[in-house]
Amino acid sequence: MIKTINLSKTFQDKKRGEIRAVDNVNLECQPGKIFGLLGLNGAGKTTLMRLLSTVLKPTSGTAKINGFDIISDPQKVRANIGFLSSDTALYPRLTAQETVTYFARLNGLDEDLIQQRTDELFRIFNMESFRDRRVDKLSSGMKQKVSLARTIIHNPKILILDEPTLGLDVITSRNIIQFIRKAKEEDKCVLFSTHIMYEAEKLCDEIAVIHQGKILAVGTLEKLRDTVRLKNLDEIFVKLVGEEHEF
């Protein structure tokens, strides 16, 4: 489970001055649910997720992940999450197998378990044919599979996926969507960010609309429809964010 408490992050930028990238965010994501974070570019999705994955430290507030505090227990937090984003690339000179094994070891898995888990994942994702091929020789679809295997090798209870379909082709995107659905079936808690309405609408049990670091609304799609009295998510979104916001 993920629970954020007044979570905030402010950047000091030389040109732009103070940027409140995440502003007093209070969210709760439950196991077995897919929680969507919907926002435009620059809304603060990545920053929020980096705070949850402890690579950034909050300016104020905190969050609990499976009961572990992101400030006082960052290593335990990282051991409990699978984090994937378009910024988490793979080492080009390692093979698929080496990549997955490396992150399994960093997660403290013992060698027997690593063997068992990698065999399982390589079979599930249908990656056996390129097991010993170097990552720089893989197609982008293959790479994405290796990334997914890397993300869940330690069987984390919580998945944090930052725009995981960004820049991927249709087939690979579909694989990711399937992967997210399957994680839900396995009772994992999935936090998933996107700026694509259709993805959020199709996939999420709960949606939070984030804009300029603030959560403007949160709830099931039905609840959002009720509050704004509009049917389509994109209409709801535009209404919440404000029509005047053009980019």
Added chain:
Amino acid sequence: MNSKKVKIIYFKEMKDMLRDRRTLISMILVPILLFPILIFGMSSLMIKMTKQAAKRVNPIVVIGGDNAPALFSQLKVDKSFEIVPESDYQTALKDKKITAALEFSTDFEKKIDAGDSAQIKIYYDAAEIRSEMASGKLDNLFKAFQDSVVTERLKVKKVDRSLLHPVKVQKENLAPKEKMGGFFLAMFLPYMIMIMALTGAMYPAIDLTAGEKERGTMETLLVSPASRGEITSGKFLAVFTASLITSIVSTGSMVITAGSSFTRFEEMGKGAVFSVNPLSILILFLLMIPYCCLASSILLSLSLFAKSYKEAQSYLSPLLIVIILPAMVSFLPGFELSARLAFIPVINTSLVLKEVLLGTYHWGFIGLIFLSTTIYALIAIFITRRLFEREQVLFRT
């Protein structure tokens, strides 16, 4: 910090590094090839130049040759000179048609015979190497002539030659052969090895920091349960290993090259035998350890700031100069180790390595320099670790 995780990161970085062609080239290939090429190239070039200079025929103009028939006929048969009939010797010299011009005074032979001083003028162009060399050769020729005239005159006057040379100076080189070899090595080795230790670790340092940022693998590593301390330690150890490997390969290559016969130093007339005391090599590596630590963490810190390979390279090039210049003191004659210099990083190591390779072991200095460099290295490692904890450095936009 968990040493098991440090080990996991270290071994992964080493594997990754050894698969990088750029790193392999700068870490192993360059140090292996550089010294043979440098030394062989240098020595054969010098030999070739010496031989060519010896064979070269110098065209000269002789004015008033008939005034000194004896010397003139000697010049005519001398193979290193060719007498050309040019009237305007000044223009000819300027156009490099001749290398020098000679003018014998009108009463040359008469004066010599009378026991007087006669005059020869040599016109040459000191700004031209060939002309300079030709004038030197003419000088030698006339000195020999002068010597024979003096001997002749003394014989007539029945005076012994030793009157002219009351003191006879005889020089004998008592330096052990080892030291002769060491002398050459001691000049180059500390300098080269210190530079190589730096350049060999440069690509790995960039690859493991700015390279990871550029490829987007840094965040993948940061979201793993490895702590920042474990990541820094693993990366530091990998870069340090690269630096040490380069040092070992360069030292080996240099010692073997210098000791092998194909360098043809004998032909150059030095006759030095190259052998280095094993104890010196041992101390050399001992002192290289803290130096490599220092170099590695400085390289890591600087390249961690950069967002990309290119940016990192632009940070590291000035560093290379900052290290190359002080390391060059091992070249400077008379620049000796002192208690104060022992505390200046890079310079101290360069100077003490020079001494050690010459077989001089000032144990106090060796200990002091080992210690001071270790302290600097620890400070640098501490700073590197701190930088790894700063998100402004890791996520620069």
